[in-house]
Amino acid sequence: MTSTSYHDERIAKMTFASVYPHYVTKVEKKNRTKEELHQIISWLTAYDDKKLQQLIEEKVTFEKFFNDATLNPNAHLITGVICGYRIEEIKNKLTQQVRFRDKLVDELAKGRKMEKILRVA
Template sequence: MSRIFQTSVASVYPHYVAKVERKGRSQAELDEVITWLTGFDAADLEHHLAAGTTFEEFFAQATLNPHVHLITGVVCGIRVEEVEDPLMQQIRFLDKLVDELARGKAMSKVLRG
């Protein structure tokens, strides 16, 4: 089992925020991306961050967007659409969306509009 599975989302979230803010995007946009991917609303997300929910628990409780199959490309040298472990793939989907947001992609494209 990968160490990231037992890592709390709250411990990684500030890094996501810093990454997107460094590139001129907002925490609200990041939250919108997370909401699109997971189906969690703002209150759900706050709850998971406050509770120290692990990535494993976070994605087990998520209702993934039906358009996640449209998320393709490379994160950390790995094609997200080819990741075999379902949980690792979901984490990579999140990483990919955060990367796209930080790169300045239009929100409609990030959210596969």
């Protein structure tokens, strides 16, 4: 499945604050913790807990969230299918970065070991 420009624009305008509670609920339902969630987001973006809280309070868009982030150099190792999209084939950089995060959250919720989630080259 390929993303459309409408889909990419919609993702860019979504706020991190609007999906964050869903991430927390998803991982906690599977007996994982909010701290583990923050660890994977921090690994991907270099944001610490204080910065994540600030981004939530400011209701930043995904576009700003990722434009200001320092993406982990091993993020390209995140592959597979999430929400019907093969991550490594997504052309739009921002949409791909959002799907990187979605994939990490999904792996955490599925019980994957942290050392596998936090890819090492």
